[in-house]
Every structure is written in structure tokens, then in C-alpha cells.
Amino acid sequence: MTLREKPYLNFWQIWNMCFGFLGIQIGFALQNANTSRIFQTLGADYNNLPILWLAAPITGLVIQPIIGHMSDKTWGKLGRRRPYFLWGALLASAALIIMPNSPTLWFAASMLWIMDASINVSMEPFRAFVGDMMPQKQRPKGYAMQTFFIGVGAVSASMLPWIMTNWFDVANTAPPGEIPDSVKYAFYVGGISFFLAVAWTVFTTKEYNPEEMAEFEKFEKMQRGLAEDHQVVADRSISKFVAHGVLWFLAGLILTAFFVGLNLDKQLYILSGGCMVFACVQWAVALLKSKNCTENGFVEVVEDLFAMPTAMRQLAVVQFFSWFALFAMWIYGTAAVAEHHFGSGDPTSAAFAEGADWWGVLSAAYNGYAAIAAIIIPIIVAKVGVKLGHMINLWIGALGFLSFLVVEDPAWLLLSTVGVGFAWASILSLPYSMLSNVLPSHKLGVYMGIFNFFIVLPQILAAAVLGFIITELLDAKPIYGFAIGGISWFIAGFTVLLVKLPNED
Numbered sequence: 001m002t003l004r005e006k007p008y009l010n011f012w013q014i015w016n017m018c019f020g021f022l023g024i025q026i027g028f029a030l031q032n033a034n035t036s037r038i039f040q041t042l043g044a045d046y047n048n049l050p051i052l053w054l055a056a057p058i059t060g061l062v063i064q065p066i067i068g069h070m071s072d073k074t075w076g077k078l079g080r081r082r083p084y085f086l087w088g089a090l091l092a093s094a095a096l097i098i099m100p101n102s103p104t105l106w107f108a109a110s111m112l113w114i115m116d117a118s119i120n121v122s123m124e125p126f127r128a129f130v131g132d133m134m135p136q137k138q139r140p141k142g143y144a145m146q147t148f149f150i151g152v153g154a155v156s157a158s159m160l161p162w163i164m165t166n167w168f169d170v171a172n173t174a175p176p177g178e179i180p181d182s183v184k185y186a187f188y189v190g191g192i193s194f195f196l197a198v199a200w201t202v203f204t205t206k207e208y209n210p211e212e213m214a215e216f217e218k219f220e221k222m223q224r225g226l227a228e229d230h231q232v233v234a235d236r237s238i239s240k241f242v243a244h245g246v247l248w249f250l251a252g253l254i255l256t257a258f259f260v261g262l263n264l265d266k267q268l269y270i271l272s273g274g275c276m277v278f279a280c281v282q283w284a285v286a287l288l289k290s291k292n293c294t295e296n297g298f299v300e301v302v303e304d305l306f307a308m309p310t311a312m313r314q315l316a317v318v319q320f321f322s323w324f325a326l327f328a329m330w331i332y333g334t335a336a337v338a339e340h341h342f343g344s345g346d347p348t349s350a351a352f353a354e355g356a357d358w359w360g361v362l363s364a365a366y367n368g369y370a371a372i373a374a375i376i377i378p379i380i381v382a383k384v385g386v387k388l389g390h391m392i393n394l395w396i397g398a399l400g401f402l403s404f405l406v407v408e409d410p411a412w413l414l415l416s417t418v419g420v421g422f423a424w425a426s427i428l429s430l431p432y433s434m435l436s437n438v439l440p441s442h443k444l445g446v447y448m449g450i451f452n453f454f455i456v457l458p459q460i461l462a463a464a465v466l467g468f469i470i471t472e473l474l475d476a477k478p479i480y481g482f483a484i485g486g487i488s489w490f491i492a493g494f495t496v497l498l499v500k501l502p503n504e505d
Contacts, residue, residue, distance in 0.1 A: 006135040006208075006216045016204040017133055018145040020085055023197025024123050025153030025367075027092050027115070030190045032330045033158045033363040034100075034183055035112055037356050040335070040347040041179055042105040059113055061456040063120040065305075068449030069297045071125045072442075079207030081125035081132065081445075088122030089198035096191035100184040122198055124452065127432065128445040132207065140433055144374050147429045151371025151421075153197075158363035160186030165357060173353050180353070217442060236306045238286045245282035252276035270464035305450055309438040312447070314499040315431055316454040321492035322394065322427045324458035325401065325485035328466060329420075332481030334359045340479040341410045358410055365414050369421025370428070377426055387496050390430040394493035397423020401486035405479060423489060437502055 009017070071081050078086065095115035102108035130142035164170040164182040172182040208216065252275030259268045285302045288294065308316075338355030339345040346352050373393070381389040400419025407413055439447050466481065474480040 004215065005219050006133070008138055009134060013205070014134075014142055014145050017129065017201060018126075018142065018149055019204075020089075020122070020198040020201035021126055021146045021149040022153040023089065023194040024119060024126065025150040026157040026190045026197070027096055027119050027194045029154035029157035029363065029367065030096065030160070030187055031112070031115060031119075033334075033360050034161065034186070035108075036331060036334045037183065037347070038100065038102065038108050038179055039105060041174075042102065042108055042177060044105055058456070058460065059117045060120050060452055061460070063117050064124040064452040064456075065301045065446060065449035066297065067121055067124045068128065068445035068447070069301055071128065072445040075210050078202065080213075081129045082202045082205075082207060084125045085122050085198050086202050088118050088120070089195045091118035092122060093191040093195040094118075096187050096194060100179045100187040102179070124449055125445065127448040131436065131439075131444045132213070133205070136436070139436055140378070140429075143429045143432050144378065147374040147425055148371050150428055151367045151369075151374060151425065154367030155364040155371065157186070157190055157193075158360050158367060160189060160360075162357045162360050162364075172357055173348075173350060176348050182357075236303060238289050241282045241286035241289070245279040245286070247279075248275050248282065249279035252279065264468065268464055268468060270460060274460060301446060301450070304443060304446055305453070308447075308450065311438040311499055311501055312435060312451065314495075315435060316451075318390075318492050318496045318499065319427075319431060319451070319454040320458045321488045321495065322423075322431075322458075323455045324462050325397075325488035325492070326424070326427070327459040327462040328481040328485040328488070329401070331462070331466060332470070332478040333363070335478040336404065336481055337362065337410065337413070340404075340477070341408070341413070355410075358413075362413055362417050366417035366420040366424060369418050370425035373422045373425035374429065377422075377429065381430070386430055386434055387499060387501070390426050390434075390496045391493040393422045393426035393430075394489045394496070397421075397426075398486040398489035398493070401482045401489065404482040434499065434501055 067084055071084055074080050074083065076083060092115055095111055095118055099108060099111040099115060102111055126146065130139050130146070134142050161172065161180075161182040164185050165172040170182045170185055172180045174180045252272045255272035255275065256269065258264075259266075259272065281302060285299055288296070288299050293299070334356050335345065337359045338352045342351045342355035342358070344351035344355065377389065377393065380392065383389075384392070396419040398419070400416045400423070403416040403419075404413065407416060435447075435451060466484070469484070470476060470478060470480055474483075
């Protein structure tokens with residue numbers, strides 16, 4: 001049998017394949033730009049915002065590897081990945097319409113959890129979709145197209161409340177405890193757009209069947225030799241799971257005792273609790289392996305986690321510091337701009353509403369710059385290489401973050417967001433470009449899900465410690481969230497130089 005490479009796709013095929021990301025990013029952008037505003041309107045103190053945001057990263061931590069593992073093994077009338085696109089879009093669209101009508105804070109936090117889970121169901125398979133549908137040499141174009149749609153979707157969604165107010169005279173203020181109509185209508189438009197964009201990809205793109213995928217994979221293995229098979233040896237011993245579980249559990253107990261002894265913020269218990277949960281996960285795997293119950297998704301995902309390629313482990317450090325900074329921005333962006341640049345921390349005031357709307361414009365701006373950066377970044381990479389290019393973009397973003405502390409005129413913050421946009425575009429594309437060279441093709445879905453751990457874990461850490469740091473150490477000024485983000489991006493830029501990629505001298 002003659003092996004063959006996956007056919008190269010034309011521009012419109014790539015467009016259709018990635019168009020659903022437009023809807024996904026509309027959902028994420030509405031969530032990121034407006035959730036803190038909704039929480040504060042319903043009575044949340046900004047010092048408690050990190051814990052309320054915790055629903056999103058925990059959901060991603062659990063959902064993405066499960067969906068990745070399941071989609072690797074799925075085949076039906078809609079194909080391999082598309083069933084997850086469609087059902088996730090239906091649920092996420094419903095959650096977007098319901099959330100701005102939340103009557104209470106706990107209801108809004110619950111809807112955030114449901115909405116984020118649903119978005120993750122749609123989003124995770126999209127990353128693997130590029131690998132499924134495109135030959136290796138063409139995949140960077142697929143990720144670049146996804147980044148373009150991320151930018152466009154985020155721009156339109158972030159500006160929706162501002163557009164509702166300034167173009168259609170929809171009220172951006174409301175009585176205490178009620179969500180403004182401008183936010184409600186923005187979420188309605190976003191919910192409908194999310195479903196339509198994803199449906200476009202579902203019904204315009206046909207996936208390869210399992211027989212074709214097997215043939216393509218043989219061709220890719222022939223090109224790579226046996227290198228990719230040597231990267232994953234998922235056979236960790238029972239004794240290692242037990243011993244490392246003990247160490248993680250002891251670490252959790254020590255941290256808990258430390259936090260209790262010093263009467264520190266209860267949000268820090270998330271760290272100690274997380275250590276103990278990870279210990280229990282390892283013990284559960286050890287128990288299942290001892291009973292030869294290894295043919296299940298739970299054991300396979302955890303085994304794959306410990307069998308990650310070395311370069312993926314190194315990229316995990318880069319992702320950790322990159323996303324810690326982003327989460328600081330998403331949590332404190334509204335409160336920081338409203339208080340520091342518009343002079344009000346009162347969610348019921350007109351000045352706060354004006355600042356919140358302007359933060360929506362700034363969110364749209366950095367996403368718009370990201371769409372432009374998606375075109376420029378490949379040129380930078382061609383000149384200096386992928387690692388140095390990613391470092392440059394992260395450091396430009398760090399300078400943008402730090403400038404929020406010194407810029408006084410809110411209009412000039414549009415210039416600050418140029419750097420943020422370049423860093424954001426780079427984070428969404430270059431790590432995946434580097435990762436694609438070290439992943440085994442037959443585990444693309446599950447490893448894309450596991451890679452999400454290193455997006456989620458820094459967000460959980462941020463939720464645990466940012467409230468304490470801002471309140472206790474930084475004079476309860478939310479603007480310092482941008483200082484923390486800037487430092488974190490400088491660290492991320494340095495660590496990317498330590499990543500060892502294949503065929504490097």
C-alpha cells in the first residue's frame with residue numbers, strides 16, 4: 001500500500017475549519033471582560049474576586065484532558081471532533097444568555113462554572129483539529145488562522161457593552177444589584193454568535209475517517225522515523241505513584257498548618273488542598289494499577305501526564321508564568337482602570353461604569369492588536385527564531401502591563417495594549433508551534449488537554465494568592481495586578497530560552 005500525506009488545504013478550507021474559533025473567543029472575551037463587573041454588581045468585594053473566578057480554571061483542568069482523551073477515540077456521523085464542537089456550543093450559548101440575568105452572586109458563579117465547562121468542551125478539540133486536518137508543514141498556518149479569529153472575536157465581544165451604550169443608547173447603569181442592560185444585550189448577541197460560528201465549522205468541514213487517519217499517521221511516522229514513539233513511555237510504577245502521593249499529601253498538610261498557624265487568608269487553602277487532591281489522584285491510579293484496571297481514561301490520562309516529552313515539560317514553565325499574568329489582568333482589569341484612571345471603586349457609580357466600559361474597549365484593543373500581530377509574528381520568527389521571537393513578544397507585553405501604573409490619561413492606555421496584544425497573540429500560537437514538533441500524533445487530543453494544565457494551574461494559584469498579595473502587601477490597590485503581570489511575563493520570556501527543541505544545535 002502506498003502511503004500518502006494529508007492533502008494541503010486551500011485558504012477557504014482553512015478559514016472554514018477555524019471559523020468556529022471566532023464564536024469560542026466571543027464567549028471567552030465576554031466572560032473575561034465582564035464577569036468581574038457582574039460579580040461586583042451582585043455584591044462581591046474585589047478582594048474576593050479571585051476565589052469567584054476559580055470555577056473557570058478548575059473546570060478547564062478537569063474537562064480538557066477528558067474531552068481530549070474522548071475525542072481521540074470518537075467516531076460517529078459528525079466525525080471525531082465535531083460532536084464536541086456542537087454540543088459544547090449549544091450549552092455555552094445557553095449559559096451566555098442566562099448569566100447576565102443572574103439574580104444572586106452564587107447563581108452567577110455557578111453559571112460561570114457551567115459556561116466555562118461548555119466553552120472548554122468546544123475549544124479543546126479545535127487545537128487537535130488542526131493536527132487532524134492539516135499536514136505538519138501547513139499546521140502553523142492553521143494556528144495562525146485560529147489566532148486571527150481569536151483576535152477578531154475578542155475585539156467584537158469586548159466592545160459589545162460599549163457599542164450597546166454609545167451606538168444604541170442602551171443603559172450602562174442599573175439600580176444596585178442589577179446587571180446593566182448593555183451587558184445583558186451583549187451576552188445575548190454573544191450567545192447567538194457563538195453557536196452560529198461553531199455550526200459553520202461543523203457543517204462546512206468534513207473530517208477524515210479512521211482508516212484515512214491511520215494511513216496519514218503511518219506516513220508521518222515514516223517521515224519522523226521512530227522518534228515520536230520514543231517520546232512517550234506511559235508505564236510509571238505503582239511504587240512511584242504511592243511514594244510521590246505521600247510527598248504531595250505531606251506538602252499539603254504542612255502548607256495547611258502554616259496557613260492556619262499564621263491566620264492567613266483562607267483562599268490560600270486552595271494551594272494546600274490542591275496538593276492533597278493531587279496526592280489522592282496518584283493513590284487512586286496506584287490502586288487501579290494494582291488491580292490491573294488500567295484500560296480506562298483516568299489511568300491513561302494520568303500516565304500520559306507523567307510521560308510528557310521533555311520539551312513539553314519545559315514549555316509548561318513558560319505557560320505557567322504567561323497565564324499567571326493574564327489571569328491577574330482579567331481579575332483586576334475592570335477594578336484597576338475604574339479606580340486608578342477614573343477615580344471610582346463603587347460599582348454603582350457612573351464613573352465606575354465608564355471605567356468598566358473603557359476596560360471593555362481596552363480589551364477589544366489588545367485583541368485587535370493580537371489579530372494584527374498574528375500576521376507580523378511569523379515574520380519575527382523567520383528573522384530571529386521561534387524561541388527568541390516568543391521572548392521578545394512577552395517582554396513587549398510586560399512593558400505594556402507596567403505602563404498601566406504610570407499612564408494617567410485613559411486614552412493613552414490604548415498604546416499600552418499594543419504590547420499586551422503582541423504577547424497575547426504569541427502565547428496563543430508560538431507555544432503550540434513548538435509543542436507540535438514533540439507530540440506523538442496518536443495522542444494529540446489528550447496531550448493538548450494535558451498542556452492546558454499549565455494554563456489552568458497558574459490561574460488556580462492566582463486565585464489563591466492574588467487576593468492576599470494585593471490586599472495585605474500592596475495597599476489593596478488593584479492596579480498592582482498589572483505590576484505582577486508584567487514581572488511574570490518577564491520571567492516567562494527568560495524561561496522560553498531554556499526550552500530544548502528537536503534539531504537544535
